[in-house]
Amino acid sequence: MLYSTITGIGHYVPKNVVTNQDLTEVMETSDEWIRERTGIEERRYIDRTKETTTTLALEASLRAIKDSGIDKEEIDFIIFATLSPDYYFPGSGVLLQRELGIAKTEIAALDIRAQCSGFLYGLSTADQFIKSGMYKKILLVGAEVHSVGLDFSTRGRGVSVIFGDGAGAVILEATEDKEKAxxxxxxxxxxxxAEKLSYMYPGAHGGYFIEKYGLEGFDVDYDQDNNAYGGVFLNQDMLDKGQVFPHMxxxxxxxxxxxxxxxxxxxxxxxxxxxxxxxxxxxxxxxxxxxxxxxxxxxxxxxxxxxxxxxxxxxxxxxxxxxxxxxxxxxxxxxxxxxxxxxxxxxxxxxxxxxxxxxx
Structure with missing residues (x-):
């Protein structure tokens, strides 16, 4: 019987350290307020001119590959978990494939959007693929860049003080040894x-779910003339109201x-x-x-x-x-x-x- 086992692991975080004290310069907060509510003392932010979600994933992946002792060309499937992809589409999986220099192998790349649970959804998926015998060496990555999409103001402090940037990766391989699986x-x-913790704008919902479930604190984009939800993806009003930031x-x-x-x-x-x-x-x-x-x-x-x-x-x-x-x-x-x-x-x-x- 086949099982999956982690044969390599690695992580990478940006060098830019942002302390709680640093955040007090852009919003009304304090080190004590943040620590008391979250336990956080500092976080890492990318260099916006040189790093992206995919580049963080690349560094973590290279470390995991080295730790496993395999050649990157042996990878036969990529699973990439993130809620902060570089592009709305295509997903970051194919971008990582390209940056690893293994695009010529034409292996499949799957992106998973399960937010905080994304890595474990990916682990379960990888486990099943390996058990079925379909793939033998899978690169599973979780990577995030939050710092480019947070509201660095007093209005957004309840969310913005919490998040940081980073990446982790593992290599999963097939084994018959249950004692390491x-x-x-x-x-x-x-x-x-769904909306209790959400990032709804820009989006294609046009306010449909807001109206259907009577959600408070969100705007509905409704076209009265055509009796239809407009489906506006992004407009100036959303920007002015700060609706383009995460809600929690x-x-x-x-x-x-x-x-x-x-x-x-x-x-x-x-x-x-x-x-x-x-x-x-x-x-x-x-x-x-x-x-x-x-x-x-x-x-x-x-x-x-x-x-x-x-x-x-x-x-x-x-x-x-x-x-x-x-x-x-x-x-x-x-x-x-x-x-x-x-x-x-x-x-x-x-x-x-x-x-x-x-x-x-």
Whole structure:
């Protein structure tokens, strides 16, 4: 029987460090206010003239490829998870293929838009492809550039202080050894709460869902003369009202996250034939340190059983789990044979988890 195993891992973050104090120069906030609500102390932002989502992914991918010991030409599938692609289309997967210099191999490149859960959706997808025998060596990447699309004003501080830029990547290969494999993955979603954490403008919805569900705080683009939703993608009014920035209802996200995190972790451990007592390390999505601490306490885990690095990087959404897992490996926090659980919750709402036995 075939399983998938992580044979290489790497991460990359921009060199530009932005502290909480730096943000006080462009908005009404404070280091204390940010730390108290999020646990974040600093984050990384790209050099806008030299870096993009794809270039961050390239650096992380090259490190993962080197760590695995394979040649990049051996990669037979690319999965790219991001909510901040370089282009609206085409996706970043083909751009990464080009930057790696392997476009001539004409391998497939799949982009995944599951936001904070994107890497785990990608991991589950890669796992199934490998188990089926369709692909043998898959490059899975999570990469994000948030800094170019945030509202750096007091109006936007509730969102803008949270996010940072970064990338993480893994190489997944086929193995028959279950003692170093992905043991189980679980994925969920609930679109009821889609607009609670959203980036709706520019978009093609034209206000249809806003009208249908009676959403407050959003504008409807309705053409009275033709009795139809206009479908305006972007206009000056959207820009003036600051609607082109992410929207988040923090309390709603927090309440759902602290409920769904433990549920999906236990569900996935059960699917792997394990219990919380078997867990060596939990690497949660780095959305908010307070969420992770709440989950740790709820599940009665020791501090050393949970890895957090949001203090240094902020929330890098789809990149946060591979970035944290890579750092945990580098720091010796995850060792060969360890049972590692990865878990994420984010916009959609989507949530997911994976249990694996570390093989490197």
């Amino acid at each position: 992905v043991l189980a993955t679980k994925m969920h979603s609930d679109g009821t709460y 209802e923090g309390q709603a996200v927090f309440k759902m996250a602290v409920r769904k995190f433990p549920e999906v972790i236990l569900e996935t451990l059960h699917a792997a034939g394990l219990t919380i007592a078997d867990l060596d390390l939990l690497v949660p999505h780095q959305a908010n340190l307070r969420i992770n601490q709440f989950v740790q306490q709820t599940m009665q885990l020791k501090p050393e059983q949970v890895y957090n690095n949001i203090m240094r990087y902020g929330n890098t959404t789809a990149a946060s789990i591979p970035l944290a897992l890579s750092e945990a490996r580098d720091e010796g926090r995850v060792k060969k044979g360890d049972v590692v659980t990865l878990a994420a919750f984010g916009a959609g709402f989507t949530w997911a988890a994976a249990v694996l036995r570390w093989g490197k």
